[in-house]
Amino acid sequence: MNYQQLPILVVSEGHILMADERIEHERPVELIVIHCADTPPGMDIGAKQIREWHLDRGWSNIGYHYVIRRNGEAEVGRDEAEVGAHAYGHNARSIGICLVGGGGGAVDYTAAQWDTLKALVMRLKEKYKHFGVRVCGHNDLDHKKTCPNFNVKAWAGGS
Ligand SMILES: [Zn+2]
Numbered sequence: 824m825n826y827q828q829l830p831i832l833v834v835s836e837g838h839i840l841m842a843d844e845r846i847e848h849e850r851p852v853e854l855i856v857i858h859c860a861d862t863p864p865g866m867d868i869g870a871k872q873i874r875e876w877h878l879d880r881g882w883s884n885i886g887y888h889y890v891i892r893r894n895g896e897a898e899v900g901r902d903e904a905e906v907g908a909h910a911y912g913h914n915a916r917s918i919g920i921c922l923v924g925g926g927g928g929a930v931d932y933t934a935a936q937w938d939t940l941k942a943l944v945m946r947l948k949e950k951y952k953h954f955g956v957r958v959c960g961h962n963d964l965d966h967k968k969t970c971p972n973f974n975v976k977a978w979a980g981g982s
Pocket residue numbers: 857858859909961968970971
């Protein structure tokens with residue numbers, strides 16, 4: 824598969840960018856961590872709402888680098904060049920992706936979300952392959968968490 828042909832459109836404050844346009848601000852990324860928003864299936868939120876929640880916690884910005892909405896649209900949260908706030912002890916060298924949904928431990932992501940997650944992870948793995956980047960779930964890093972409620976390593980094919 825040619826990763827470059829995967830149609831990832833990233834929406835940031837009204838601008839549409841390809842993820843690869845951001846490569847000039849590269850930071851060593853060794854881990855892609857998948858999360859969920861822990862929201863009910865009918866709750867259609869995106870990066871803007873999650874940013875407001877995280878600002879309310881006193882954080883400087885949204886903790887995740889990408890948010891995948893219920894319709895499958897990927898939105899930019901924190902810039903990839905910046906260290907995120909999504910996985911305690913693992914933020915410095917990781918990127919955090921949040922799937923909207925997953926409330927109450929459910930695996931209720933839409934087909935469009937699964938497609939976007941796969942395409943986005945493939946893009947990021949290609950972009951950061953020289954750092955030996957791997958994919959995992961939040962639950963792989965903190966065994967007290969179920970987030971994102973599925974076995975990410977099995978989903979990613981052992982990567
Ligand atoms: Zn999480």
